Each structure stands twice: as structure tokens, then as C-alpha cells.
Amino acid sequence: MADQGFSDASMNDFATWAPVLRLLRAEKAGEPAGKPVRVAGRIGRHGWSLALTRRMPPPGRAAQVEDTREENEAVERVQSALADAGVDDVSFTAGIEATGRTTLRLLGPSPAVEPGIGTPHPGALILVDGALPEPWRRLPEPFPGAAPAPSADPELLERTLRERLPHAIGATEEEIAAAEARLGVALPHELKVLYRVTRARWEDLGGDHEAVMDAFMAVGCELFDLDGLHVADAASRHYLWGFAAMEAVSTSPDAMVQGLVGSPGWIAFGDNGGGDRLAVDLTPGPRGHQGQIIMLSHEESVGAGLVADSLTDLVLGRFGARPGGSGVRRPPAVARVNIASLSSVEAAAHPGLEVLSIGVWDDAPLSLAPVIGLPRLRTLTAYPGTLADPLEIAELTGLEYLELGPQEWRVLLDAGAVPRSLSAAAIEVHGDQDPLAIVALANEILGLWGRPRIVQTVLEGGLGPLP
Incomplete structure (x- = not known):
């Protein structure tokens, strides 16, 4: 990732971010003393996602503004900087040493990446500029x-x-x-x-x-x-690729x-x-x-x-x-294979299938062989670890949207087998994975299409010792 500062000085000022980082560090107070901690989050001009535990009000009392004042004021400081910089949303990750010395990395934005929802990880990667999901292209x-x-x-x-x-x-x-x-x-x-x-x-x-x-x-x-x-x-109906596809x-x-x-x-x-x-x-x-x-x-x-x-x-x-x-609401063109829905890929396969979603699965990994050659299949999403052979994806020649776990993407990238028919893609992340690794993977995918990559802005500063 490239190092690139924001045009607005307050976005590049460590002091803008310090109150948020202190709150996140305090959340990690239960971890072994003396060891560095990693924190991450996302802040947008109209909302934020931070791993903070909010205290419950005493029994018989409703939540008050004062209960979250410190969090609100810390976030508002960043939101003001975002507005000044003309940026809607930014994710971040930071390594904080025991001394309080901190390396903060701001990730993005990129015109080719939709913001993640409730996560510091990137959302859908737009591989073809101006591409629309198929339902948004359909005329009466x-x-x-x-x-x-x-x-x-x-x-x-x-x-x-x-x-x-x-x-x-x-x-x-x-x-x-x-x-x-x-x-x-x-x-x-x-x-x-x-x-x-x-x-x-x-x-x-x-x-x-x-x-x-x-x-x-x-x-x-x-x-x-x-x-x-x-x-x-x-065009009058807003969409995000991960949902619209x-x-x-x-x-x-x-x-x-x-x-x-x-x-x-x-x-x-x-x-x-x-x-x-x-x-x-x-x-x-x-x-x-x-x-x-x-x-x-x-x-x-x-x-x-x-x-x-x-x-x-x-x-x-x-x-x-x-x-x-x-x-x-859910036409037969959309099929879901998981522990609560369809029990096999074979049960989902038919000539009119457009969308195949493989979700949480507690049996042997699944083969995509039953859907290879289907004429209308355009979307595949697969929960990490559910595919027996990710390279079978290369035989799905009509895909326009693909969402996989990091390991499955790694298999496709290493084999040079990422489908070139894609208009958009996404990395499905579960658990507390380092955003830097996910961003590096996203940039590798974006690079195949020559799309603008997610840039990294590095800020350094001190938070002081823990109180």
C-alpha cells in the first residue's frame, strides 16, 4: 500500500484521532500487561463502528446522552475532519505499544471500493468503472x-x-x-x-x-x-453491490x-x-x-x-x-445452500439460477460441479471454508460478482484463476483479522483490473501511559 496523506491537515493530525484511540485502548485493558495491542474501526460522517462496550444504565433509568458523551465527542472530532476533507468514510487500524507509542494507519478511501458495513474491512471492490448489478440494468x-x-x-x-x-x-x-x-x-x-x-x-x-x-x-x-x-x-434506488448482486x-x-x-x-x-x-x-x-x-x-x-x-x-x-x-420476494433464481436452507448445490442447480449463496455449513466442503455451465449464473458467494475446490470457480464463466473468504481468494490469485468476467468482488471476513492483510489482498484483486487501490496514510504519535 502507498503512503498518502489526506489534503486536510486535521485528518493528518494524530491529535484528531487520539481520543478515539484512547477509548479503544482502554477496551483492551484486560489483555496481558506490557504487550502491544491492535485496535481497528471505521468512522463515517453519518455513523461509526468501534469495538466499544457501552455501559448499561442503572435499573429503572433509561440511557442518557451523558452515558456515551466521551465516545460521541471523540467520534465527532474525527467526523468534523472528514467533513473538512470532503471524505465520507475511512477505516483505520493502529498498533499501540505499552508505552503509548502508536502507529495509526488510515485505510482509504478509494473510488473503486465501497465502505464496509460495521467493519474496518473494505466492502465490495468495483472492478469495472460504472458497472451496475444485473437487476439495475433490467428494463421493463x-x-x-x-x-x-x-x-x-x-x-x-x-x-x-x-x-x-x-x-x-x-x-x-x-x-x-x-x-x-x-x-x-x-x-x-x-x-x-x-x-x-x-x-x-x-x-x-x-x-x-x-x-x-x-x-x-x-x-x-x-x-x-x-x-x-x-x-x-x-438509478433512483440506492444500492451496494454486496446486496444488489x-x-x-x-x-x-x-x-x-x-x-x-x-x-x-x-x-x-x-x-x-x-x-x-x-x-x-x-x-x-x-x-x-x-x-x-x-x-x-x-x-x-x-x-x-x-x-x-x-x-x-x-x-x-x-x-x-x-x-x-x-x-x-425470493424468486427461484436465487438459491441459498446452508444448514437452514437447501442441503446441497445439486438442489440449487437449474437453468434459471442466477445467484448461488453458500452459507454456514457443518458438513464436508461442497463442489461447484452441479452449477458449472448454467447459462444465467452471475453471482456466487461462499462462506469461508465451504468450497472443496475453489479452482472450480474458474469454470463459472458468466460470473459478474464473487464473494469469498481470504484463503479462497489466495488460491485463485496464486493460480491466476480469478474470473475475468467479474464486475465486482468482495472478501468475506470473519473474526478479528488484521485489516492490513485484507486490504493487501483487496489491492491485489484491484490490481488485476488496473483499478485505484486502497491507500494507506501512516500517522505516529503518543497516547501516554495507561491511567
Whole structure:
């Protein structure tokens, strides 16, 4: 790893990190006296992961801010430096001698590495710049027979909205046309009617809370104004490779809504008040209606659920009673082999398999022979020690994502057998493994694709003797 300082002086100042390091050293107080200790962690601008034991409050008392004040203040000092440096997240490891002399190594960031979650180890390695997981590349299928629902009634919709919102200020035709030009799609008739009645600018309500609630009840959602109207395509749903590569999308023949991450035909126009977006669906499933109303959950990254057959139905409170989701949560394309799920790789193998996850296993290591040659297999994750022969991976020629333990990666690297079809990869780490060794392995993988490596910034200083 290369030595490289951050551009911001406070990030390169050992004093910025000293309070955090003292807390972590104190956590190791039970280890043999006089021996060096190693600590590690991750701090981001919006959260952190540190191996600190938080004291439980006395019985009968809730946790107080004071209980974690020292930790919070130490972390906030680093977070302030991260913000000044324009860095979102950094992991670190430090060796602390008995005298308090400390060598701190800041690891990253790298534009080719996603942050790890709850660990100082790197997250997914992006081997191909701009690569997207397959579900995020999937576009809607055309179903030419789709038509508006019989319940769609623009005249009834307009009459109802004007009765409920007699003082609303509507959008002009020019404003609606400008929104269509920005989105690159013509708004459906019902949606135009809605915005002709109300342009949904909260300043029009003069800060009147009762008027805000009336508007919510009149429409059935928190309506976006024309500037907030947006296409809920795949890019609008955030992802991390390690999770997104484990998803698979499918649309059953009787689905009302297509099983997609997003669609250029999903026009998001409101929020249910809990962070879930409502959208007009212009690319419905085989049994769906053009212009039906769907909801995209903020807790999920794939699929949408049917809310109403039309915007008219939504406003009138006539919600869809038929199953309208976009398919099963875990389609057959995703298979998990572990002590609680499938009992063999053979049981997972079929021509439509896209994702194979091998988890905790208490039997003999498994062979990948049953899935070699499967045409759609694109993701393989394997818990460390579960593969009989990691070199079988070289025969899985369609992989785009691979997650293995350090020893399995070592076998592939030494044999020159890392699949070149990969777009992203990850190292699965369990236990208290030295982040430096994992980062070195990650950099070796990144180097095969000529990607930016994880840099190391070395800081030295003293923490003083233990109190």
C-alpha cells in the first residue's frame, strides 16, 4: 500500500484521532500487561463502528446522552475532519505499544471500493468503472395490450379535487410542459388533471398546518410539486453491490406490476408520509393497467406494490384488492445452500439460477460441479471454508460478482484463476483479522483490473501511559 496523506491537515493530525484511540485502548485493558495491542474501526460522517462496550444504565433509568458523551465527542472530532476533507468514510487500524507509542494507519478511501458495513474491512471492490448489478440494468418488458383501467375518470377526478381543494392554486400549462420536457416523458392525463387543480407548492398554503393536512387527505398522499416530480428508474434506488448482486427480478404472467428495480415509466408524484414513494405506472405488468398507482417501499430495493388501478381510484379511496406486487420476494433464481436452507448445490442447480449463496455449513466442503455451465449464473458467494475446490470457480464463466473468504481468494490469485468476467468482488471476513492483510489482498484483486487501490496514510504519535 502507498503512503498518502489526506489534503486536510486535521485528518493528518494524530491529535484528531487520539481520543478515539484512547477509548479503544482502554477496551483492551484486560489483555496481558506490557504487550502491544491492535485496535481497528471505521468512522463515517453519518455513523461509526468501534469495538466499544457501552455501559448499561442503572435499573429503572433509561440511557442518557451523558452515558456515551466521551465516545460521541471523540467520534465527532474525527467526523468534523472528514467533513473538512470532503471524505465520507475511512477505516483505520493502529498498533499501540505499552508505552503509548502508536502507529495509526488510515485505510482509504478509494473510488473503486465501497465502505464496509460495521467493519474496518473494505466492502465490495468495483472492478469495472460504472458497472451496475444485473437487476439495475433490467428494463421493463413491453405489454402492448395494457390499457387504462375502466375506473380512470379524469372528469370525476377533477370535480372531486376542486370540491376538496377549492382554494388550491393550479399549475399552468407552461409549467406542466416544462416538467414533461425535464422528465423526457409525457404526463398521463390523470396526472395532468391533478396538477391543474393544485401545483402542490407548500408556500401556497402559508404554513397552515391544517391546510397541509387537508391537501394530504384530498389527494391521498403528500404530493410532490412539479419540480419534485421524478422518474423512479433504477438509478433512483440506492444500492451496494454486496446486496444488489444477491437480488433477482422476475415478472410472473399474472403480475399487475413488473418485477423491476425501477422503470422509465414509473413517474413518482408523492409520498405516503413514511418515506414510500407513490408513482403512476406507465409500464404495467401483463395484467396491469396503464396509469395504475404503485408504491415503492423505502425499505426495499426491488419491486413495487399495486395501490390503486387509477389515480381516480386513489383519490376516491378505492384501493386495489387484488394481489398486485411484482412477484415473490425470493424468486427461484436465487438459491441459498446452508444448514437452514437447501442441503446441497445439486438442489440449487437449474437453468434459471442466477445467484448461488453458500452459507454456514457443518458438513464436508461442497463442489461447484452441479452449477458449472448454467447459462444465467452471475453471482456466487461462499462462506469461508465451504468450497472443496475453489479452482472450480474458474469454470463459472458468466460470473459478474464473487464473494469469498481470504484463503479462497489466495488460491485463485496464486493460480491466476480469478474470473475475468467479474464486475465486482468482495472478501468475506470473519473474526478479528488484521485489516492490513485484507486490504493487501483487496489491492491485489484491484490490481488485476488496473483499478485505484486502497491507500494507506501512516500517522505516529503518543497516547501516554495507561491511567
